[in-house]
Amino acid sequence: MASLPHSAIYGISRASLSRSSYFARSTLSITAKATFKSDASQNLAAVAVPEDHQPTPTPSNETVLERALKASGPRNTWTREEIQEIYETPLMDLVYHASTVHRKFHDPSKIQLCTLLSIKTGGCTEDCSYCAQSSRHKTGLKASKLVTLGSVLRAAREARDNGSTRFCMGAAWRDMHGRKSGLRDIKEMITEVRGMGMEVCVTLGMVTDAQARELKDAGLTAYNHNVDTSREFYPSVITTRTYDERLNTISNVDQAGLSVCSGGILGLGEAKEDHIGLLYTLSTLPSHPESVPINTLVPIPGTPLGDNKPIEFKSVLRTIATARIVMPKSVIRLAAGRITLDDEKQGLCFMAGANAVFTGEKMLTTDCSGWDEDKRLLDSWGLSPMKSFEKDNSNPTMAAEEQEEKPSALFGTERSFDSVSKI
Numbered sequence: 001m002a003s004l005p006h007s008a009i010y011g012i013s014r015a016s017l018s019r020s021s022y023f024a025r026s027t028l029s030i031t032a033k034a035t036f037k038s039d040a041s042q043n044l045a046a047v048a049v050p051e052d053h054q055p056t057p058t059p060s061n062e063t064v065l066e067r068a069l070k071a072s073g074p075r076n077t078w079t080r081e082e083i084q085e086i087y088e089t090p091l092m093d094l095v096y097h098a099s100t101v102h103r104k105f106h107d108p109s110k111i112q113l114c115t116l117l118s119i120k121t122g123g124c125t126e127d128c129s130y131c132a133q134s135s136r137h138k139t140g141l142k143a144s145k146l147v148t149l150g151s152v153l154r155a156a157r158e159a160r161d162n163g164s165t166r167f168c169m170g171a172a173w174r175d176m177h178g179r180k181s182g183l184r185d186i187k188e189m190i191t192e193v194r195g196m197g198m199e200v201c202v203t204l205g206m207v208t209d210a211q212a213r214e215l216k217d218a219g220l221t222a223y224n225h226n227v228d229t230s231r232e233f234y235p236s237v238i239t240t241r242t243y244d245e246r247l248n249t250i251s252n253v254d255q256a257g258l259s260v261c262s263g264g265i266l267g268l269g270e271a272k273e274d275h276i277g278l279l280y281t282l283s284t285l286p287s288h289p290e291s292v293p294i295n296t297l298v299p300i301p302g303t304p305l306g307d308n309k310p311i312e313f314k315s316v317l318r319t320i321a322t323a324r325i326v327m328p329k330s331v332i333r334l335a336a337g338r339i340t341l342d343d344e345k346q347g348l349c350f351m352a353g354a355n356a357v358f359t360g361e362k363m364l365t366t367d368c369s370g371w372d373e374d375k376r377l378l379d380s381w382g383l384s385p386m387k388s389f390e391k392d393n394s395n396p397t398m399a400a401e402e403q404e405e406k407p408s409a410l411f412g413t414e415r416s417f418d419s420v421s422k423i
């Protein structure tokens with residue numbers, strides 16, 4: 001499979017947000033009244049965007065980038081034009097500024113290790129044109145049933161013992177409709193893996209709000225559901241579910257109190273405007289995703305994109321750096337396709353703000369850098385693995401400054417705020 005499906009490739013708190021704020025992105029200005037209650041026991045939540053982080057009038061001589069660098073928290077009122085201005089910054093400057101933002105909001109020496117397991121491979125009815133698991137493509141991949149609890153626990157234990165702190169499970173399904181026994185079994189997997197002290201993420205296709213709540217009650221930390229690309233380019237990639245259906249699942253996950261993991265895939269044949277569009281969608285959600293996976297296409301023979309040329313690395317780097325600046329508190333994950341990047345390119349991605357990788361034996365259907373290789377890689381850059389539930393605000397100076405300025409925009413206490421999506 002190309003990248004993580006659902007597309008997995010892969011993490012908001014209970015929020016009574018106006019559902020419409022996920023959708024009408026082009027013409028409306030929507031005010032959504034939200035109440036956020038974070039799960040302090042997990043120390044993970046949405047990257048909430050409080051009222052006082054809404055934009056202030058920009059002095060006429062201040063650039064968008066200068067204003068972004070001064071921000072004390074995330075905001076979700078980005079315009080496409082603003083994101084484009086950042087994205088088109090000369091690359092060396094862009095990486096430098098992204099690195100500055102990264103150091104302001106995260107401990108730059110920490111990288112989270114995540115491991116992904118395919119718990120139900122192949123035979124998917126969707127037509128995602130990058131994915132080996134679609135039954136519509138002739139990739140030779142054999143469909144399999146849901147794996148056993150025992151095999152999940154073995155894989156999770158191995159991942160934990162090798163330093164991974166997030167364990168993700170992916171099933172090649174369009175949605176969870178009519179999968180009562182599957183949901184029951186997966187909830188058991190979630191509970192057991194969570195009991196091992198790991199953050200648990202699943203990607204199971206589209207979910208209803210009730211299903212999302214069941215998963216949350218089972219101990220789930222995060223739910224992955226990627227938007228994949230820009231709204232405009234999306235119909236060129238997938239026709240069997242709409243962009244708004246994806247946003248609806250993200251909304252259900254958000255409202256269930258789960259962390260949202262949502263990102264995209266680069267190299268699908270899109271233009272740079274679609275990288276900007278992807279980041280625009282993610283950064284104008286009512287709350288920024290806790291986790292933003294950036295995948296690059298691994299072309300799979302037999303899929304419609306099987307002959308795609310690899311995307312230029314500088315575009316990947318530019319997207320990561322821009323993501324870091326417009327979603328300063330999110331975890332940016334280097335996901336599928338990382339194996340094609342040498343140590344130096346990965347180091348540049350870390351410099352630009354990426355702070356999580358998938359590691360282990362495999363992604364869902366594509367290869368992955370192994371633990372030993374990644375330990376050596378992190379060590380060579382002077383980086384070290386993040387612990388479970390320990391992200392964000394590790395820079396004590398910044399954390400203290402922020403707390404003086406305003407209540408934490410990310411973790412902690414129950415709070416209410418108006419989030420204004422200018423869309």
Ligand code: SF4
Binds near residue numbers: 006126127171173
């Ligand atoms: S084809 Fe199915 S498994 Fe593959 S990315 Fe699409 S929804 Fe996920």
